[in-house]
Amino acid sequence: MGFFIVQVLTGLSSAAAVFLVASGLSIIFGVTRVVNFAHGSFYMLGAFFAYTFTSHLTSVVGFWVAMLLSAIAVGLIGVVVEILILRRVYQAPELFQLVATFGVILVIQDLALLVWGAEDLLGPLAPGLDSTVNIFGTLLPEYDLALIALSLIVLVALWFLFNRTRWGCLVRAATEDREMVGALGVNQTWLFTGTFFLGSLLAGLGGAAQLPKGGASLLMDFEILAAIFVVVVVGGMGSILGAYLAAVLIFEFNAFGILILPESTLVLMFLLMAIVLILRPWGLLGKPEAPGQLGQVGPPELPYQSASRPLRIIGILFVCFLFSLPAFADDFTLVLAIEMLIMSLFAASLHFAMGPGGMVSFGHAAFFGGGAYAAALLVSHANAPMEVAMLFAPLMSGVLALIVGWFCVRLSGVYLAMLTMAFAQVAWSIVFQWDAATGGDDGILGIWPSAWASDRMAYYYLTLIASVGGILILRHVLFTPFGYAMRAVRDSAVRSESIGIRVSRQKWLAFAFSGFMAGIAGGLFVFSKGSVFPDEMAIPRSFDALIMVLLGGVKTLWGPVTGASVFTWLHDEISRFEYWRLLLGTLIIAIVLAFPQGIAGFFGNWWHRLRNKGI
Amino acid sequence: MSETSLQITGLSKSFGGVQAVMDVSFSLHPGELLALIGPNGAGKTTCFNMLNGQLKPDSGSVMLFSKETVGLKPADIWRLGVGRTFQITATYSSMTVCENVQMALLSDRQQLMSFTRRASRMYRPEALELLKQVGIVEQEDRPCSTLAYGDLKRVELAVALANNPRLLLMDEPTAGMAPKERVELMALTADIVKERNLSVLFTEHDMDVVFAHADRILVLNRGKLIADDTPENVRNNPEVRMVYLGTETEEIAHA
Numbered sequence: 001m002g003f004f005i006v007q008v009l010t011g012l013s014s015a016a017a018v019f020l021v022a023s024g025l026s027i028i029f030g031v032t033r034v035v036n037f038a039h040g041s042f043y044m045l046g047a048f049f050a051y052t053f054t055s056h057l058t059s060v061v062g063f064w065v066a067m068l069l070s071a072i073a074v075g076l077i078g079v080v081v082e083i084l085i086l087r088r089v090y091q092a093p094e095l096f097q098l099v100a101t102f103g104v105i106l107v108i109q110d111l112a113l114l115v116w117g118a119e120d121l122l123g124p125l126a127p128g129l130d131s132t133v134n135i136f137g138t139l140l141p142e143y144d145l146a147l148i149a150l151s152l153i154v155l156v157a158l159w160f161l162f163n164r165t166r167w168g169c170l171v172r173a174a175t176e177d178r179e180m181v182g183a184l185g186v187n188q189t190w191l192f193t194g195t196f197f198l199g200s201l202l203a204g205l206g207g208a209a210q211l212p213k214g215g216a217s218l219l220m221d222f223e224i225l226a227a228i229f230v231v232v233v234v235g236g237m238g239s240i241l242g243a244y245l246a247a248v249l250i251f252e253f254n255a256f257g258i259l260i261l262p263e264s265t266l267v268l269m270f271l272l273m274a275i276v277l278i279l280r281p282w283g284l285l286g287k288p289e290a291p292g293q294l295g296q297v298g299p300p301e302l303p304y305q306s307a308s309r310p311l312r313i314i315g316i317l318f319v320c321f322l323f324s325l326p327a328f329a330d331d332f333t334l335v336l337a338i339e340m341l342i343m344s345l346f347a348a349s350l351h352f353a354m355g356p357g358g359m360v361s362f363g364h365a366a367f368f369g370g371g372a373y374a375a376a377l378l379v380s381h382a383n384a385p386m387e388v389a390m391l392f393a394p395l396m397s398g399v400l401a402l403i404v405g406w407f408c409v410r411l412s413g414v415y416l417a418m419l420t421m422a423f424a425q426v427a428w429s430i431v432f433q434w435d436a437a438t439g440g441d442d443g444i445l446g447i448w449p450s451a452w453a454s455d456r457m458a459y460y461y462l463t464l465i466a467s468v469g470g471i472l473i474l475r476h477v478l479f480t481p482f483g484y485a486m487r488a489v490r491d492s493a494v495r496s497e498s499i500g501i502r503v504s505r506q507k508w509l510a511f512a513f514s515g516f517m518a519g520i521a522g523g524l525f526v527f528s529k530g531s532v533f534p535d536e537m538a539i540p541r542s543f544d545a546l547i548m549v550l551l552g553g554v555k556t557l558w559g560p561v562t563g564a565s566v567f568t569w570l571h572d573e574i575s576r577f578e579y580w581r582l583l584l585g586t587l588i589i590a591i592v593l594a595f596p597q598g599i600a601g602f603f604g605n606w607w608h609r610l611r612n613k614g615i
Numbered sequence: 616m617s618e619t620s621l622q623i624t625g626l627s628k629s630f631g632g633v634q635a636v637m638d639v640s641f642s643l644h645p646g647e648l649l650a651l652i653g654p655n656g657a658g659k660t661t662c663f664n665m666l667n668g669q670l671k672p673d674s675g676s677v678m679l680f681s682k683e684t685v686g687l688k689p690a691d692i693w694r695l696g697v698g699r700t701f702q703i704t705a706t707y708s709s710m711t712v713c714e715n716v717q718m719a720l721l722s723d724r725q726q727l728m729s730f731t732r733r734a735s736r737m738y739r740p741e742a743l744e745l746l747k748q749v750g751i752v753e754q755e756d757r758p759c760s761t762l763a764y765g766d767l768k769r770v771e772l773a774v775a776l777a778n779n780p781r782l783l784l785m786d787e788p789t790a791g792m793a794p795k796e797r798v799e800l801m802a803l804t805a806d807i808v809k810e811r812n813l814s815v816l817f818t819e820h821d822m823d824v825v826f827a828h829a830d831r832i833l834v835l836n837r838g839k840l841i842a843d844d845t846p847e848n849v850r851n852n853p854e855v856r857m858v859y860l861g862t863e864t865e866e867i868a869h870a
Contacts, residue, residue: 303711303758304735477730484734485727488707488718495705497689498667498698499719499774501727509728 002136046207078200106585236286363424371522393523401515553598
């Protein structure tokens with residue numbers, strides 16, 4: 001009996017911090033439509049601030065005020081980020097704000113490292129709550145009860161704020177119809193800034209509240225990210241009560257699931273999300289998203305045209321250059337070039353789905369890493385030769401994408417994106433937790449190419465032909481009826497249905513094809529490195545691909561290749577410095593502010609203007 | 616006329632507590648231009664969306680060329696020979712005018728799973744022929760996103776004609792157009808109907824258009840069909856005058 005109650009209460013207290021952070025994310029998305037990837041970083045900052053504030057200020061203002069001050073400090077950082085960066089890119093096409101928030105993640109990671117050091121910090125115990133309570137013979141930390149109370153207080157306070165104050169009313173109105181609120185003369189600029197303050201403050205509060213329980217570490221940002229995305233999506237984007245219900249549901253499920261299947265806790269959370277979204281595509285308390293809110297911002301793209309003569313010549317010259325590269329490049333350059341080519345193919349496969357396909361995937365690493373693992377497993381368990389493994393990789397990725405896609409294409413916009421991420425996390429947790437087959441965290445080592453391709457130059461040519469070929473195939477398909485039908489479905493689903501196009505099936509097959517092509521990249525990758533680790537399927541890898549596509553420009557066909565090359569090269573150049581994240585993050589933010597159309601998009605527009613002037 | 620293109624019996628649909636369409640029955644014959652009119656919120660668009668499969672009726676039957684279509688998807692109903700235009704134009708904004716029509720042709724010829732040839736080169740002459748019929752062939756290569764609204768309506772008509780339909784469903788074909796354009800588009804539609812021996816069901820707010828072109832008029836009010844008659848008789852129908860033109864007659868009386 002006592003055990004049962006304690007288990008329930010443990011679930012509620014674990015849900016508390018996640019709910020605080022998730023509600024902030026939900027509010028920010030509801031009003032500004034920004035999917036704030038940096039929200040996990042705000043949570044981490046909350047914990048670090050709370051560490052510093054409680055150790056210096058507890059004797060002055062008391063423990064709880066120090067906690068609140070750290071939350072406010074994080075809120076103010078959110079305001080700075082909004083004013084300096086996001087405010088300038090609200091009008092940018094598509095999900096470009098994502099890239100900016102990703103830059104913020106990198107910057108905050110290194111700043112936190114600079115200020116607080118690499119060591120994990122142990123949190124102080126809350127005064128007066130440092131003991132345990134006895135519930136029918138089972139012990140529960142007192143602080144757990146405080147967390148439950150805090151989450152309920154915040155839930156009620158937010159309800160009051162949104163239902164009983166003018167500002168809250170405006171926020172709700174803006175969540176429902178942003179344009180209308182603007183038309184009614186509300187100053188949107190400050191509404192957005194205020195929303196960011198509140199959302200970041202809640203993230204900071206969640207981090208601070210978590211400190212006495214779990215301490216503060218530099219890994220907190222990505223650790224919580226998947227959980228809060230799941231909570232927000234399961235609860236319904238923009239719904240606070242939904243976020244609370246979802247957090248409780250998930251953590252109670254976890255608290256009891258751990259007793260039955262201790263090995264599969266990570267999988268359980270995402271399976272729950274998948275089930276909820278299949279039954280209720282907009283989450284427990286969410287509302288259907290208006291079509292085209294995600295991925296369709298900005299002017300429509302121009303009709304596709306064959307590459308003009310000068311572009312063709314540039315392309316051919318570039319490929320000739322790539323073929324002659326081994327003649328004058330050293331080994332390091334070739335290694336970098338191999339990675340750039342593989343990432344270009346990976347990014348091109350994601351672009352295929354998210355640009356012309358209109359299906360933004362936050363979990364494309366599942367197909368990249370899935371291909372890499374499929375090849376590695378075939379080699380390590382069945383001693384298959386490289387050639388067979390490389391063919392097996394895209395096939396398995398394609399099958400995986402068929403399964404994932406079957407669920408995902410029923411949704412649209414940000415819900416689709418989040419569901420892909422959930423499935424990617426399921427795939428990642430299986431690989432991570434299934435030690436016997438995949439080696440878990442230690443990965444699979446010793447996956448080397450066949451003798452003929454083991455020379456660096458030979459492998460470079462293999463990669464070059466496969467990647468360039470793959471990219472050209474992806475491009476070609478966009479011009480064929482299959483690619484046109486996919487774009488038609490994105491442009492107008494009702495029109496497509498009424499001329500006999502099977503919308504779901506078209507999206508499903510397009511998604512699977514995109515996953516198949518990502519698998520080719522994964523197969524090339526594993527043999528170039530000789531090993532594969534779960535990181536290749538993890539969220540940061542999916543984000544890398546997103547950043548590459550968005551940096552390059554999602555509305556251009558050559559954008560992903562440009563973005564992948566620039567990003568991989570930058571990463572390689574910069575990662576020699578100690579604080580390379582700070583530098584890379586700053587650079588990414590600078591690129592976002594300078595080229596809101598993406599790099600290739602920017603030069604594409606410039607090219608068009610030039611041609612239209614008749615030069 | 617013995618054969619019917621469309622035979623609707625007892626069609627009903629409610630949303631929550633609102634009965635949008637209530638026990639509606641009518642039929643449509645080949646070569647006939649049938650208008651469906653009614654005040655705002657009468658259930659016209661709901662009716663339309665049930666006919667082309669976007670909405671599933673709560674009860675009732677829709678026989679299309681003697682085949683039951685309730686439960687079929689829009690794509691299946693299109694294959695039976697139904698073309699559709701929308702109240703708010705639905706075209707592919709990232710494609711050219713000609714490509715919009717080519718999409719419908721590609722779908723009609725079951726070429727959507729083709730991975731070999733370039734889509735913009737397939738069935739182009741046929742697409743141009745259709746664009747010629749609706750009078751915008753000179754805009755073939757413009758992006759659809761840059762077209763004037765009236766021209767978009769014509770693109771929709773060309774797209775709807777691409778699979779040689781026997782029935783056209785046109786939801787407010789002239790909404791948002793200038794008066795002169797309206798007359799032209801409806802005259803064009805009437806010509807095409809005659810030439811191809813099509814049946815047309817259309818909704819419309821512009822009474823000049825309705826009374827000039829419709830062979831027969833259905834009047835819908837609050838989900839119920841209150842008249843199904845020739846334009847002449849509908850004009851003189853007292854119930855129609857009451858519910859549909861009620862306020863107008865009062866104003867006239869006051870004037």
